[in-house]
Amino acid sequence: DIQMTQSPSSLSASVGDRVTITCRASQSISNYLNWYQQKPGKAPNLLIYGASTLQSGVPSRFSGSGSGTDFTLTISSLQPEDFGTYYCQQSYSTPYSFGQGTNLEIK
Amino acid sequence: QVQLVESGGGVVQPGGSLRLSCAASGFSFSSYGMHWVRQAPGKGLEWVAFIRYDGSSKYYADSVKGRFTISRDNSKNTLYLQLNSLRPEDTALYYCVKGKTTTDSWGQGTLVTVSS
Numbered sequence: 001d002i003q004m005t006q007s008p009s010s011l012s013a014s015v016g017d018r019v020t021i022t023c024r025a026s027q028s029i030s031n032y033l034n035w036y037q038q039k040p041g042k043a044p045n046l047l048i049y050g051a052s053t054l055q056s057g058v059p060s061r062f063s064g065s066g067s068g069t070d071f072t073l074t075i076s077s078l079q080p081e082d083f084g085t086y087y088c089q090q091s092y093s094t095p096y097s098f099g100q101g102t103n104l105e106i107k
Numbered sequence: 108q109v110q111l112v113e114s115g116g117g118v119v120q121p122g123g124s125l126r127l128s129c130a131a132s133g134f135s136f137s138s139y140g141m142h143w144v145r146q147a148p149g150k151g152l153e154w155v156a157f158i159r160y161d162g163s164s165k166y167y168a169d170s171v172k173g174r175f176t177i178s179r180d181n182s183k184n185t186l187y188l189q190l191n192s193l194r195p196e197d198t199a200l201y202y203c204v205k206g207k208t209t210t211d212s213w214g215q216g217t218l219v220t221v222s223s
Contacts, residue, residue, distance in 0.1 A: 032208060034208075034209075036152075038152075044152065049208065049209045050208075055211060085151075089210075094157065095167075096142070
């Protein structure tokens with residue numbers, strides 16, 4: 001089974017900051033990597049699929065990069081509404097494992 | 108627009124059973140693979156099961172294999188998850204999710220609580 005490891009597990013940043021979250025797979029997953037944002041009491045929302053393709057309707061300040069085992073989600077200029085928990089997920093092979101999540105707080 | 112509405116959750120004793128349903132609308136249900144994903148209270152996301160668009164292949168997490176069964180009825184635009192031999196650690200919000208690799212729509216979830 002493929003293990004997904006996110007870092008950091010939590011972070012606090014200010015409005016306007018550039019924020020980076022990383023996700024590492026225990027083996028190569030090509031570009032089969034999704035990123036989600038989840039706010040309290042809500043279902044997750046797909047931000048990025050295929051490691052770097054922005055889902056329709058997602059602000060362009062979000063971007064994804066990477067392939068193989070190392071991936072990055074970047075928020076170029078943090079906005080107040082970007083708080084929440086971010087998850088990566090590999091869709092390369094079953095079980096389609098998730099990272100443990102990164103809790104993003106706005107200072 | 109795409110809608111996924113889960114139902115069937117509730118409180119059940121350990122060893123009991125439940126059947127979850129997910130009613131889909133707003134897209135061609137029979138053309139998409141579907142997942143179940145769960146989230147225990149205060150915890151992260153856990154993938155549970157996937158079924159191909161035509162029901163021909165099914166995949167499960169090791170934690171539920173042999174106890175849970177995913178199925179679908181394309182004539183009714185409905186996805187199912189049969190939960191048997193339930194354990195306290197199965198307590199979670201269960202989400203229905205559209206798509207195989209591009210999982211772009213999630214329902215709001217149905218809560219399963221396993222407790223005596």
